[in-house]
Amino acid sequence: MAQAALTNPDRRIEIVLVGHVGCGKSASGNTILGKEEFESSCSFSTVTKTCERKREVVCGMEIALVDTPGLDCAEVSSYELFLSLKKETYKIIDIFLLVIQLGRFTEEQNAAVQKMEDIFGEEVREFTMILFTHGDKLKRISIEDYIQQAGEPLGQVVQRYGQRYHVFNNESGPPSQVTELFEKINRMQTVIHNRSYYFCSSRAKKRELVLYISMKTGLSFWIEEERKRCEEEIKRRAEEIKIRAEEIKRRAEEIKRLAEEIKRCEEGKKSGCIFM
Numbered sequence: 001m002a003q004a005a006l007t008n009p010d011r012r013i014e015i016v017l018v019g020h021v022g023c024g025k026s027a028s029g030n031t032i033l034g035k036e037e038f039e040s041s042c043s044f045s046t047v048t049k050t051c052e053r054k055r056e057v058v059c060g061m062e063i064a065l066v067d068t069p070g071l072d073c074a075e076v077s078s079y080e081l082f083l084s085l086k087k088e089t090y091k092i093i094d095i096f097l098l099v100i101q102l103g104r105f106t107e108e109q110n111a112a113v114q115k116m117e118d119i120f121g122e123e124v125r126e127f128t129m130i131l132f133t134h135g136d137k138l139k140r141i142s143i144e145d146y147i148q149q150a151g152e153p154l155g156q157v158v159q160r161y162g163q164r165y166h167v168f169n170n171e172s173g174p175p176s177q178v179t180e181l182f183e184k185i186n187r188m189q190t191v192i193h194n195r196s197y198y199f200c201s202s203r204a205k206k207r208e209l210v211l212y213i214s215m216k217t218g219l220s221f222w223i224e225e226e227r228k229r230c231e232e233e234i235k236r237r238a239e240e241i242k243i244r245a246e247e248i249k250r251r252a253e254e255i256k257r258l259a260e261e262i263k264r265c266e267e268g269k270k271s272g273c274i275f276m
Helices: 025-032 078-086 107-120 120-125 143-150 152-160 176-191 202-217 223-271
Strands: 013-018 052-058 061-067 095-099 128-133 163-165
Touching: 013 025, 013 176, 025 052, 025 061, 025 095, 025 176, 052 095, 061 163, 078 107, 095 107, 095 120, 107 120, 107 152, 120 128, 120 163, 128 176, 143 152, 163 176
Parallel strands: 013 061, 013 095, 095 128, 128 163
Antiparallel strands: 052 061
């Protein structure tokens, strides 16, 4: 498929492939582009170590497709991935394709999904479609039945992402699988009123700062967790202050009572009587 000149930049769609190592991101990118642009391997080791961006006309639409390292890639930090994507996509992403390999939905895959939300925030869900790979494993079962039989963890992920998903067979799938994907993307963009994910939002800026701190210091905390920790600390200290204030009040009342007792005793001595 020949690359066409960009005649209307406003109509270009920025699409980013994300997922854990070895899930089929690069292969899916090649299927979408209709040619081998991204290095792909069937191994479970990391092949893609930097973000790669390719432009192409697909189904009559000008797209920019970005392949990314695995979300669980030990060689690329969350902060480096965030900055690389921010640079490659010019701070705007229209669609995230969350790539999940069909088969047993492992804890590693689930952790990769959570890491995506840690990096980009929960708002990323609105701009994400799940792309299942290895569609040949479905055989005669439908993807709906597969999701239902896969168990609660995968079902919860599909639910969180608005039941938006598509299936690819990157080995021998028909060309219509790409057409159907872009039909779903068109419908999805209509639903979200053609809005996009922006790296320049205030929440993205705060997230970038925290990711930077996390990378430099080795700390694994996020803004929301830090906020909760601070609130709990303030609540604890406020409770301590309240207890101390009550103790001071009790002691003050005790001192006042003793002072009144002493005063009565002194007055009793003067009058020749002692009041107990």
